[in-house]
Amino acid sequence: MVFDSQDFTVDVRRLAILEQLRQHGTVAATAAALHLTPSAVSQQLAVLAREIGVPLVARHGRTVRLTPQAEVLLEHAATIRAQLERVRADLAAQREGRAGTVRLGSFATAIGRIVGPAMVALRTDAPLLRVRVTEVDPPESVERLDTGDLDVVVSIEYLGGPTQTDPRYHRVPLHVDPLDVLLPADHPLAARPGPLRLADLADQPWVCGGGGTPCGQITLSACAAAGFVPEVRHYSRNWTATLALVAAGAGVELVPRLAIDQVPEGAVHRRLLAAPARHIYAATRSGAQDVPHIAAMLDALAKAASQLG
Numbered sequence: 001m002v003f004d005s006q007d008f009t010v011d012v013r014r015l016a017i018l019e020q021l022r023q024h025g026t027v028a029a030t031a032a033a034l035h036l037t038p039s040a041v042s043q044q045l046a047v048l049a050r051e052i053g054v055p056l057v058a059r060h061g062r063t064v065r066l067t068p069q070a071e072v073l074l075e076h077a078a079t080i081r082a083q084l085e086r087v088r089a090d091l092a093a094q095r096e097g098r099a100g101t102v103r104l105g106s107f108a109t110a111i112g113r114i115v116g117p118a119m120v121a122l123r124t125d126a127p128l129l130r131v132r133v134t135e136v137d138p139p140e141s142v143e144r145l146d147t148g149d150l151d152v153v154v155s156i157e158y159l160g161g162p163t164q165t166d167p168r169y170h171r172v173p174l175h176v177d178p179l180d181v182l183l184p185a186d187h188p189l190a191a192r193p194g195p196l197r198l199a200d201l202a203d204q205p206w207v208c209g210g211g212g213t214p215c216g217q218i219t220l221s222a223c224a225a226a227g228f229v230p231e232v233r234h235y236s237r238n239w240t241a242t243l244a245l246v247a248a249g250a251g252v253e254l255v256p257r258l259a260i261d262q263v264p265e266g267a268v269h270r271r272l273l274a275a276p277a278r279h280i281y282a283a284t285r286s287g288a289q290d291v292p293h294i295a296a297m298l299d300a301l302a303k304a305a306s307q308l309g
Contacts, residue, residue, distance in 0.1 A: 014048040015077045017041060018056060018070060026063050100293030101130045105141040106154035109239070109259045110280060113308065114174060115154060118300035126296055137237075138214055145169075145285065152297050156278040158214035170289040172282045172298050174305035178275040179218060179254040182246045183268045190268040197273050202228035205251035207242050208235060215278060219254045222276035243267060258308070280305070 020030045021041070031038045049056045054069040066074075106115050115133060122129050136144065139161060141153040146168075154174070155161070162169055181201065183190045189200060202223075208230065209216035223230045234250050236242045239259045246253050247266030255269075256278055263269045282301045288294050 010051055010080075011048070012077075012080060014044050014051070015073070015080065017044050018048060018066075019074060019077060021045070021057070021064070022066055022070075022074060100128075100291075101132060102152055102293055102297045103132045103134070103150050104152045104154070104297065105134045105136040105144055105150040107137045107141070107156070108135055109256060110154045110174075111135060113258045114280070114301060114304050117304040117307065118297070121303065122296070122300050125300070126293075129293055129296060131297065142283070145283065148285075151288065151294055152282055152284050152301075154280065154282050154301065156214050156280050159217050161214075162283075168286055169283045170286050172302055173279070174282055174301060175258075175280045175308050176277050177256045177258045177280055178277045179215075179222070179256055179272070180260065180275065181270050181272055182243060182253045182255050182260075182263070183270060184246060184249040184252075185266050185268050186249070187252070187268070190270070195271045195273045195275075198222060198226040198276075199228065201252050202226070202230075204231075205233045206230040207245045207251045207253040208232040209237050209242070213237060215254075215256065218276050218278055222254065225276075 017030065017034065020033055021027070024030045024033055027038045027041050027045075030036075031041045034041065045057060052069070052073065055067050056070040056073070057064040058067055059065075104115065111133060119131050119133075122131065134144075134150070136150075136153075138153075138155040138158050141150065141155055142162060144150045145153045156177075164171060181196060181198075189196055206219075208219050220230070234242075234245050236245065239255065242253055243255070243260075243264050245251065247264040249266070254272075254276070260269060282298055284294055284298065289298060
């Protein structure tokens with residue numbers, strides 16, 4: 001390893017020879033310890049002195065002594081050697097996927113239920129791996145993956161999105177998240193036993209994220225498959241806001257199960273027969289899955305998702 005500055009260049013192998021000279025006291029003994037010839041040791045020390053630009057040894061009878069400048073240099077040699085060991089360890093960690101930086105984009109629900117737990121696990125398994133998270137919904141997240149702004153995205157299937165066989169991406173399926181229905185607590189169907197049929201809600205006012213959102217697309221497609229077009233009276237992209245609208249009696253809503261942390265007072269959570277679902281996956285650009293730290297991120301996401309049940 002060579003260190004360069006504007007003033008000198010230092011080969012750390014020559015520093016090791018200087019350290020051995022201080023330990024053994026003579027060029028001959030140093031040469032024997034390093035399995036070199038005395039002339040080779042003297043030559044390397046002379047080169048080091050030229051690199052540093054100061055004298056390093058002085059004759060003292062049949063032996064040599066280190067100069068004060070050499071002692072100063074060796075005070076720093078231990079720090080240089082320790083730093084090199086840290087560099088070596090960090091490079092090994094990077095090769096093994098335990099170090100590096102991953103820029104990850106994900107929609108909000110997955111950050112809480114998948115990305116967060118994956119990061120907790122990585123703090124133990126790969127403490128040098130840095131994850132930079134951006135909350136971003138598809139299709140913007142996939143577009144930012146394409147431009148190289150993100151390394152990994154957590155997305156859901158959406159109309160117009162990449163197919164499972166798209167050669168531009170490597171995908172890892174994470175979770176199938178069913179959508180349940182949220183009803184106002186005083187709704188006539190709120191107390192009906194057993195799962196509800198989506199068609200039972202055909203004549204109800206609806207709360208929806210809108211057809212431009214992936215979950216809104218799922219809602220509209222599910223209603224169409226059930227034989228009706230929902231009367232959407234309220235739009236919101238925020239689950240907390242839409243839950244509040246249902247609790248206020250404004251309408252019914254389909255909500256992904258992972259997004260239901262707590263049903264607000266005034267609302268009732270019910271399962272559906274043949275429930276629609278959003279399919280959650282992680283993706284990176286094709287080939288990037290072989291980069292060790294990205295592979296480690298994908299593996300951690302898959303493990304975290306597997307704990308969802």
